[in-house]
Amino acid sequence: MTITSRRFVRSAAGAAFVLALAVGCGSDTEDPAQPDQPxxxxxxxxxxxxxxxxxxxxxxxxxxxxxxxxxxxxxxxxxxxxxxxELPADADLASTELPIPAEDAVQRALDAAGGGDVHSITIDHDRRNGWEWEIEIRNDAQEHAIELSAISGEIIEHERDQDDDGEPAVDIADPMPYAEAIELALGAQDGRVSGWSLESDDDRIHYTVDIIPDGSNDDVEVEVDVETQDVRIDD
Missing domain, CATH: 1.20.5 (Single alpha-helices involved in coiled-coils or other helix-helix interfaces)
Incomplete structure (x- = not known):
C-alpha cells in the first residue's frame, strides 16, 4: 500500500471515531424539545x-x-x-319526692278552676300519663275534676260538672299532713307506697294509702282517719 493510501485510511478511521464520540455524547444529553418528566x-x-x-x-x-x-x-x-x-312506675312515694308535690299540685288546680274548695286529691301512676294528680274542686256549685302531671305540672284533663254532693272540703296539711298519714299506714302494713288519696265520705275525712307488700303485685288499701288517727286495713 502506498503512503497516500495509508494516509487516507487513517483519516477515514479518525473521522469515524469522532463521529462515534459525538453520537455517544448526544445520547446522554436531554432533548430540550421534550418536557421534563417527573x-x-x-x-x-x-x-x-x-x-x-x-x-x-x-x-x-x-x-x-x-x-x-x-x-x-x-x-x-x-x-x-x-x-x-320521669319517675319509674314502681317508685315508693314514702321515700320519693315528686317533682310536683301535693301543695304545688293543689295550687295549680285551684288556678285552673278559678279558685274554690278542694274536695279530694289523689296521686297514682297511670300507664298512659305516668304519675299524675287527680284533684276535685268545687266553686259556685260547679265541680272541677282536674288531672295534671306530677312530673311537669301540665294540665292533662279538666272536666266540669254541676254536681255538688255537699261533702266537706279537705286540707292536705290540716289536721293531718299526708306524710303523717303515710307513716301511720306503714305502721300497720309494710311495703311500697304506690299511691294515696285524701277525700271525704259521709262527712268523714280520711286518707287511703295504697301499699304493695314485698313479694306481692297487689296493693293493700290502708285508711287513716284524719280526726281520730284510727288506722284500718281494707280487706
Whole structure:
C-alpha cells in the first residue's frame, strides 16, 4: 500500500471515531424539545399528597361523624335527663319526692278552676300519663275534676260538672299532713307506697294509702282517719 493510501485510511478511521464520540455524547444529553418528566420519587410524593388529601377528607368525614355522634349523644343525654326526670312506675312515694308535690299540685288546680274548695286529691301512676294528680274542686256549685302531671305540672284533663254532693272540703296539711298519714299506714302494713288519696265520705275525712307488700303485685288499701288517727286495713 502506498503512503497516500495509508494516509487516507487513517483519516477515514479518525473521522469515524469522532463521529462515534459525538453520537455517544448526544445520547446522554436531554432533548430540550421534550418536557421534563417527573421522577418516580416525585410521583410517589404526589401520590402521598393525594393520599393525605384523601386522609384529610376522610378525617373530615370522621370528624363530621364524631360531631353527629356527639350531637346524638347530647340529644340522648337530654332525653336521659328528661326521661331521668320521669319517675319509674314502681317508685315508693314514702321515700320519693315528686317533682310536683301535693301543695304545688293543689295550687295549680285551684288556678285552673278559678279558685274554690278542694274536695279530694289523689296521686297514682297511670300507664298512659305516668304519675299524675287527680284533684276535685268545687266553686259556685260547679265541680272541677282536674288531672295534671306530677312530673311537669301540665294540665292533662279538666272536666266540669254541676254536681255538688255537699261533702266537706279537705286540707292536705290540716289536721293531718299526708306524710303523717303515710307513716301511720306503714305502721300497720309494710311495703311500697304506690299511691294515696285524701277525700271525704259521709262527712268523714280520711286518707287511703295504697301499699304493695314485698313479694306481692297487689296493693293493700290502708285508711287513716284524719280526726281520730284510727288506722284500718281494707280487706
Amino acid at each position: 421522577s418516580q420519587e416525585q410521583d410517589a410524593g404526589e401520590g402521598s399528597g393525594a393520599s393525605d388529601g384523601g386522609g384529610s377528607s376522610d378525617g373530615g368525614a370522621a370528624d363530621g361523624g364524631a360531631a353527629t355522634s356527639d350531637d346524638g349523644a347530647a340529644a340522648s343525654d337530654g332525653g336521659g335527663s328528661a326521661a331521668g326526670s
